[in-house]
Amino acid sequence: MSSDKAARRKPILARNEEVLGVLKQAWPIRWVMMRTSHPGNVGSAARALKTMGFHELHLVNPVYQHMAKKAEAISLSSGAFDVLEGSQNHESLIHAVGDSQLVFGLTTRDREFGPPAIPLSQAIQMAANAAIKQTSVSFVFGTERTGLDNEDLKHCTHRVWIDANPDYPSLNLAQAMMIVTYSMRQGLMDALSIKSENLMSATSDLADQMAISAMLEHWQQGLEAIGYLDPANPKKLMPRLQALFARSGLHKEEIDLLRGIAKQMLLHGKIK
Numbered sequence: 109m110s111s112d113k114a115a116r117r118k119p120i121l122a123r124n125e126e127v128l129g130v131l132k133q134a135w136p137i138r139w140v141m142m143r144t145s146h147p148g149n150v151g152s153a154a155r156a157l158k159t160m161g162f163h164e165l166h167l168v169n170p171v172y173q174h175m176a177k178k179a180e181a182i183s184l185s186s187g188a189f190d191v192l193e194g195s196q197n198h199e200s201l202i203h204a205v206g207d208s209q210l211v212f213g214l215t216t217r218d219r220e221f222g223p224p225a226i227p228l229s230q231a232i233q234m235a236a237n238a239a240i241k242q243t244s245v246s247f248v249f250g251t252e253r254t255g256l257d258n259e260d261l262k263h264c265t266h267r268v269w270i271d272a273n274p275d276y277p278s279l280n281l282a283q284a285m286m287i288v289t290y291s292m293r294q295g296l297m298d299a300l301s302i303k304s305e306n307l308m309s310a311t312s313d314l315a316d317q318m319a320i321s322a323m324l325e326h327w328q329q330g331l332e333a334i335g336y337l338d339p340a341n342p343k344k345l346m347p348r349l350q351a352l353f354a355r356s357g358l359h360k361e362e363i364d365l366l367r368g369i370a371k372q373m374l375l376h377g378k379i380k
Contacts, residue, residue: 135239137292138164138246139285140204142260145171145252151184151192152282158188160289165195166204166246173197184282201248201263202321208246209314210238213264214284215256216277221347222258223354225267228291234266236295244316247288252281262350263317265357313359323363323370324350330370333377 139157144150144167154165167175175181176193185192198204205211212231213223235245248264250256261267270279270287279287315323328346331337337345358366 132161135162135296136242136244137162137235137239138166138205138208138244139289140166140168140201140246140248141170141281141285142168142201142248142256143170143251144175144281146281147172147175147178147181148184149252149281150175150195151178151181151186151188153285154181154185154188154192154195156282156286156289158191160293162289162292163191163194165191166198167195168198168201168204170197201260202318205246205248205263205317206244207316207318208244209316210234210243210266211246211248211264211317212266212268213248213250213256213261214268214270214288215250215261216269216272217255219258219261219267221344221351222261223264223266223351225269228268228270228288231266231268232288232291232295233299235292236299239296240299243314247292249281249285258347262347263321265317265354313361315358315360315363319360319363320353320358323358323366324353326367326370327373330373330377333374335377 139153139162141150141153150165150167150170157163157165172178176189176195181192182189196204212235218225235247238245247268248256248260250260256264270277270284272279324346327349328337331345332339356362
């Protein structure tokens with residue numbers, strides 16, 4: 109390599125090294141696997157996470173409670189045993205996502221109800237914006253056989269699809285996680301390099317999913333109290349409200365407002 113070419117490459121390599129160094133930090137991104145049945149997929153997921161610089165693997169009701177000890181999981185983690193061993197088990201999705209303000213549920217199936225559907229590219233940009241501001245984000249992956257169900261999507265802020273061959277959009281669970289983790293790394297690199305104000309949109313005020321879930325329960329009680337919701341025949345009122353609130357991107361102060369309304373409904377209905 110000529111001295112001129114080496115001189116031109118030096119600042120580029122320095123910039124890339126700076127960005128890659130920043131990427132080594134612990135990003136507030138959770139990778140959630142629902143009711144996983146194959147240990148090999150968990151091991152492969154751990155490998156994908158570590159390869160792309162992530163580590164927070166969360167398992168919701170896996171078939172085996174000690175996935176990290178399964179031979180197939182250890183074998184397919186291929187050196188990412190620290191991520192595998194550090195995975196956390198949860199009894200519900202709401203606990204797995206914790207304080208995440210953005211929860212992206214990966215699914216190719218269209219749904220009548222549920223959160224708004226967006227492409228992976230849009231989800232990555234939103235997640236990168238949030239993660240750079242240290243706002244917690246979760247990506248949720250369904251089971252090997254059936255994917256995410258409607259109950260899972262109730263706790264997601266967005267449905268996300270991966271663009272694939274429409275005649276054969278099927279992806280193995282571990283393959284899907286590899287695509288998303290790679291895309292997330294690229295998204296973070298782009299955001300860190302560009303440092304665009306557009307990429308720094310405000311997300312820190314968004315309500316987390318635990319707060320939204322508690323507010324919806326409060327509303328259900330209030331609606332029953334005033335006679336608007338018949339618990340014996342609820343129809344699809346609550347799923348419609350869930351979808352409405354998911355589209356709106358509720359902020360913390362709006363949750364307080366909505367819970368105040370629910371409180372008044374309970375008072376009006378004389379239920380304490």
